[in-house]
Amino acid sequence: MHTTPRREAESTATFVAEPAGGTAVTETNVAPDRAAELRGQMVDALVADGTIISTQVEAVMRAVPRHRFALDASLEQAYDAYKAVFTKKDEHGVITSSVSAPQIQAMMLEQADIGPGMRVLEIGSGGYNAELLAELVGEAGEVTTMDIDSDVTARAARLLADTGYGRVRVVTGDAEAGEPAGAPYDRIMVTAGAWDVPPAWTAQLAPAGRLVVPLRIKGLTRSIAFDRVADHLIGSSGQVCGFVPMQGAGVHQEQQLLVTGTGEIALRFDDGLPLEPSRLDNAVRTPRAESWTGVRVGRQEPFDTLQLFLATVLPGFCIMAVDPDLDTGLVAPSNKWFSMATVDDRGFAYLTTRPTADPQTVEFGVHAFGPNGPALTETVAAQVRAWDQEQRGGPGPRIEVHPAGTPDDRLPAGRVVDKRHSRVTISWSAARSADDQVVPPAPTAQGE
Structure with missing residues (x-):
């Protein structure tokens, strides 16, 4: 694992206007010691609150200069442990790309459990998370990061090259089809809000691979670590989160x-x-x-x-x-x-x-x-x-993703949420029997 700190003063970021809350980061005003200090404070906070639990994730987050990927933020904003930095909006002012909050990124890295030599696909690019992934897989591993927006991938490729990570493969494309050229992947990490799990994501996982995805179920988004078991996925470790939604074929509007x-x-x-x-x-x-x-x-x-x-x-x-x-x-x-x-x-x-x-x-x-x-x-x-x-204080539900068309008798007991490509099941612990988990009918209005 490469953990040698890079020289912060080499940043080529430039700004049109100074952001609120601090001075914009440029190639002439970055103080390496100050950046390292703030990065250390960020990681310390995430260790203290229990988000970071492994030495591997702690080490890479201490090593990678996040501010060089948050070009429209001050140092203080870039190293705020609990806030995202927005990097692009559409013509209506809707956010379409961001550098996620460090807390969310650390949480998902812990869920993914990435080791040296792994092949990883990141869906939803920006550069910073891809560099963290590259640190975790090391020289023997491979990282592919993809995004549907060519502006986003061009920016990510430039910033990764500037920080010495040109070996990360950057792909522009609709992630609904995954990225077969690099498959099979030991890990697929989705950093955009997904309503469904396309078949390609499961198919492109290695037999014992893991998918970490912010999945929206009944309007609630949870980052879930899914392990592949034959043709379906079994999830654990669901964590509350929020993400910019998927674009392209995977878009779904409430x-x-x-x-x-x-x-x-x-x-x-x-x-x-x-x-x-x-x-x-x-x-x-x-x-x-x-x-x-x-x-x-x-x-x-x-x-x-x-x-x-x-x-x-x-x-x-x-x-x-x-x-x-x-x-x-x-x-x-x-x-x-x-x-x-x-x-x-x-x-x-x-x-x-x-x-x-x-x-x-x-x-x-x-x-x-x-x-x-x-x-x-x-x-x-x-x-x-x-x-x-x-259920209070318990482990939460077991969430599985099965291919669309899977017969009911092959699904676990619990609530079934049907989506375009999949059938998502939510099953609760033994405190509730299978009969108890049958969804009750809606109450009938009085007088009818």
């Missing part, structure tokens, strides 16, 4: 339902709208129903398994967002941008919280609208309690 007609309240669906979305039109005209679960969590306590659990057991699961400029207070989620929600025949419910006597904790509750609101709140509240009693 669908949005405005329940008030004004844009104040939007419900986002990852796998298609309800069969009769117009039946929700009058839901907000009914009184709001409430149910409190008695389930408490610490204000800083992660509860990402609750999100996946509700996505598994609630057939109408979706994400609710409130436009702050149009907010009338009709709904009161704890997070206006991202709240877990679900719909039934003629109404919707969402998860919220309220303070408790202990200032360090909050209690989960459910609000609902529609003629079946009271019953819907109880349905959701019951599932929150089930998570608390049976």
Whole structure:
């Protein structure tokens, strides 16, 4: 593993304008000692918070000068352990490329478990992560990095050459087909948000290969380490993350339902709208129903398994967002941008919280609208309690990816999410029996 620090002063980066939060990095103003100091602080923070756990990942992140790949950032921004640096936007101002936050990059490198001599394909290029991969595989290994955007790959190739890593193979192409020229790969690392797993990614893995991918399931993105087992993938170590979405043939857009007609309240669906979305039109005209679960969590306590659990057991699961400029207070989620929600025949419910006597904790509750609101709140509240009693603090679900068309009797028990190329299954631990894991029917509206 090559860990000799390069000379920071050799950077050829130039800037048009100075970024906020510090002085732009140029070839004349980089202080090598200051860059090394900030890089050390970044790695120290990631070791302290448990993101970096291996000596290999720690060593390469201490060695590679990240600021030379974050050309539109100050040194302070480049070495912020928890923030991404955006490198390209489209004509609408939408971010299309970035250097991911160091925390996310370290997390995925740990998931990938890359060793010397491996062949690695990176999908979603930028240069910095490819150099980290090259450090991990060493001189005997091979790294290919690819991106659909020729501007991104040209930039990556230039920066990799500038830092002495011209041996990394840079490819421009749509990753839906993978990159067969370098296959089979011991590891495929996807650094763009994916809604599906194309067949090429599994086919191009070595028999015992591993795919690390930020996979979106029911609107929730998790970085999952999948190991290949014959024709399918078995996942573990799902971690919350966010990425610029895939472009090209793998693009997939969420669908949005405005329940008030004004844009104040939007419900986002990852796998298609309800069969009769117009039946929700009058839901907000009914009184709001409430149910409190008695389930408490610490204000800083992660509860990402609750999100996946509700996505598994609630057939109408979706994400609710409130436009702050149009907010009338009709709904009161704890997070206006991202709240877990679900719909039934003629109404919707969402998860919220309220303070408790202990200032360090909050209690989960459910609000609902529609003629079946009271019953819907109880349905959701019951599932929150089930998570608390049976899954909280556990390892999370087992997630598998099987080829599209795989018969039901060849899939594990649990929720099946059908996508274009695959069937994704979410199965929970033995605390719930197979019968318990059958998805319950949506509640029927009262009076029908």
